[in-house]
Structure formats: C-alpha cells, structure tokens
Amino acid sequence: MLAMLNRPFQALAPDSSAAGSGGSPASVLDPAALARLAELDPSGANRLLExxxxxxxxxxxRLRPQLSEGRAADDRSAIRLVTHTLKSSSASIGAMRLSQLCAEIETAIRLDPAAELHAKLDALDVALDDTVRAIAVRLGDRG
Incomplete structure (x- = not known):
C-alpha cells in the first residue's frame, strides 16, 4: 500500500533543517502531506490515513532492528537498504526530516563507502523517535 502512495510525494523536496528532536506532531509530520493522503479517502470511511x-x-x-544490527556490524549495505526503504515511505507520510536524513545517508554510502556516518545515524535515530511519537499522537487524536 505504501509503495502505491509514494509516487505522488516523491516530488516533495525535503528540508534538512526541518523539525528536530521533540518537535510537535505538526512539525514532524507535514500537514500538507497528511492532507493529501486524507484526500484519497474524503469521507474517512476507509480509514486510509490511519x-x-x-x-x-x-x-x-521491522526495520529499526535491522538498522541497529547494521550499525553495530558497520554493515553499510544493510544501513543503505534500510535508509532506502524508509526514504520514500517517510516522505509519503510527511516525515520530511526523516526522509532527508535517509537520503543523505544513502547517498553518502553510495558516494563513499567509508564515509563517517555516526552523526547522521544518531540524527536518524532521533528523527525515527520523533516520527513514531508524532504518529502515535496523530492516531490517538483519531479516536
């Protein structure tokens, strides 16, 4: 289902200066991206956004343990696979900071397999935490 929804949102240009740690759900999940998803189910009867x-x-x-294991083993291939997978799906739900970090890490590995990733992976962990928290708040608001 996410793969189908990714296409319309890939044109969004993530801003790497976007929301950081502890941001409100609205600053972590782009309201415009969420609105576009909601428009696909105008009545909300199918609970598509949820x-x-x-x-x-x-x-x-599923992916977070793979990322942790890849990081612990310095397995760049595993890290790149996880970041590639998360890049588009996070953009599709409006988690633009997370998407941008995934793109930066994926590109860094592709261009320089020995690139220093520690700081970017730390930032990715924070962005993942922020995104998961924002989703939990958003789902809680939906009753």
Missing amino acids: RVLQAFQTSVT
Missing part, C-alpha cells in the same frame, strides 16, 4: 500511518509504524518496527 492505515497508512499504522503500516509505517509496522515497517519501522
């Missing part, structure tokens, strides 16, 4: 956000949470639950 289902997409839950699918993203499930994806993070």
